[in-house]
Amino acid sequence: xxxxxxxxxxxxxxxxxxxxxxxxxxxxxxxxxxxxxxxxxxxxxxxxxxxxxxxxxxxxxxxxxxxxxxxxxxxxxxxxxxxxxxxxxxxxxxxxxxxxxxxxxxxxxxxxxxxxxxxxxxxxxxxxxxxxxxxxxxxxxxxxxxxxxxxxxxxxxxxxxxxxxxxxxxxxxxxxxxxxxxxxxxxxxxxxxxxxxxxxxxxxxxxxxxxxxxxxxxxxxxxxxxxxxxxxxxxxxxxxxxxxxxxxxxxx
Numbered sequence: 307x308x309x310x311x312x313x314x315x316x317x318x319x320x321x322x323x324x325x326x327x328x329x330x331x332x333x334x335x336x337x338x339x340x341x342x343x344x345x346x347x348x349x350x351x352x353x354x355x356x357x358x359x360x361x362x363x364x365x366x367x368x369x370x371x372x373x374x375x376x377x378x379x380x381x382x383x384x385x386x387x388x389x390x391x392x393x394x395x396x397x398x399x400x401x402x403x404x405x406x407x408x409x410x411x412x413x414x415x416x417x418x419x420x421x422x423x424x425x426x427x428x429x430x431x432x433x434x435x436x437x438x439x440x441x442x443x444x445x446x447x448x449x450x451x452x453x454x455x456x457x458x459x460x461x462x463x464x465x466x467x468x469x470x471x472x473x474x475x476x477x478x479x480x481x482x483x484x485x486x487x488x489x490x491x492x493x494x495x496x497x498x499x500x501x502x503x504x505x506x507x508x509x510x511x512x513x514x515x516x517x518x519x520x521x522x523x524x525x526x527x528x529x530x531x532x533x534x535x536x537x538x539x540x541x542x543x544x545x546x547x548x549x550x551x552x553x554x555x556x557x558x
Contacts, residue, residue, distance in 0.1 A: 310535025313352035313428060315460045316343070317451035320361035320389055321468040322523045330361055331392050339529060340396035343433065346533035347402060352428040353533065354458055356436045356451035357393055359385025365443070379443035383410055386447060390437035391415065403432045409441030409450070425458050434458075448503035452510040463516055464532045465503060466523035472540035473500050473520050490542045502542055511542075518542040 322339070325332030343353055365379035387408055394404045405427045406416040417423065419436065427434050439450040448465075455463045469479070473495065476484040487500075492512035495502045502508055502520060511518055521532045521539035531538060 311351055311461045311533060313354070313458070313460050314462045314464055314533055315354040315356060315451060315455035315458070316464045316466060316529060316533070317448065318355060318357045318389075318393070318466050318523070319447075319468055320358040320385065322466055323357075323389055323392070324361045324468075331389070336392060336396045337399070339523070340393065340400045340402070342527060342530040343397060343533075344400040344402050346530050347431065347433065349534070351533050352431070354424070354428060354434045354436065354454065354460060355393065356439075356447055356454055357386055357389045358447040359383070359389055361385075362388060376443035379439075379445075380410075383438040383441070386439060387412065387415065387437045390435045394435055397433055403430075404435060405432050406435040406437055409436075409438040412438075421457050424454075428458060446504045446507065448507040449510065452503070452507040452516065456510065456514045456516055460516070463511060463518050464529070465518060465520045466529060466532070467520060467539075469522060469524055470520075471522035471525060471538065473502055473542070475500070477501070487540050490540060492542060492544060495542055502540075508542075512544070515544050 323331045323336050325335035347353055359382050362385035363382045365375065365382035368378035369375040390406050394406050397404045407419040407424055408416045409419050411418055424434050436450065436454045439445055439447050440453060451463060472486040473490060474484040474486050478484040492508060496505065496508060502518060519532055519537055519539060519541055521528055521537065523529060525538060
């Protein structure tokens with residue numbers, strides 16, 4: 307049976323492609339992620355993807371060492387294109403039909419981003435990978451994910467976190483007593499300054515009433531379950547009430 311979402315966008319960080327490596331892409335990990343996405347597509351779910359580039363390059367980090375920030379961010383966009391090509395190859399090996407669209411012109415590698423063309427690809431059952439962020443420096447791939455999800459009429463933005471299974475009141479990797487929320491409103495996430503995504507992206511989702519689902523990409527079948535609506539993380543939306551007793555962290 308078709309999943310809960312007719313069309314959803316998955317935001318994959320570059321780190322999600324590393325597996326246990328310290329840098330780059332782990333072939334086994336990317337193939338496993340591709341298999342989950344194809345499995346969801348076979349159930350009738352239309353899937354768009356925005357991929358980050360942090361496994362290769364972080365513009366903000368390079369800027370801190372003295373590099374011009376705009377130049378550093380453009381280099382980061384190239385990293386997302388590298389990841390997009392790798393993900394495209396992995397999906398095609400699983401039998402999917404894939405189109406990658408980039409916010410920077412790269413005619414030899416991918417289509418330019420064209421909203422109506424992207425929507426047509428999704429309607430035809432193709433995976434669409436959006437790379438190079440928004441094409442603008444100072445804008446994160448979280449913002450690109452929110453923008454593209456709204457533009458192509460997705461029903462949810464699925465934020466795949468690397469080793470963190472939702473939104474917590476503190477960093478669960480450094481605070482063993484951190485508590486996880488099942489549901490949050492946009493306003494509460496902003497006011498509490500919780501690390502859902504950057505504030506520009508979160509505000510964009512709030513203004514367009516786009517639900518955000520935060521889940522652990524390392525969870526077995528995490529992407530597949532998120533696309534089906536079988537949520538094991540945190541839902542951020544306009545009508546969600548903050549849980550009075552957040553789920554206690556089970557994160558080591």
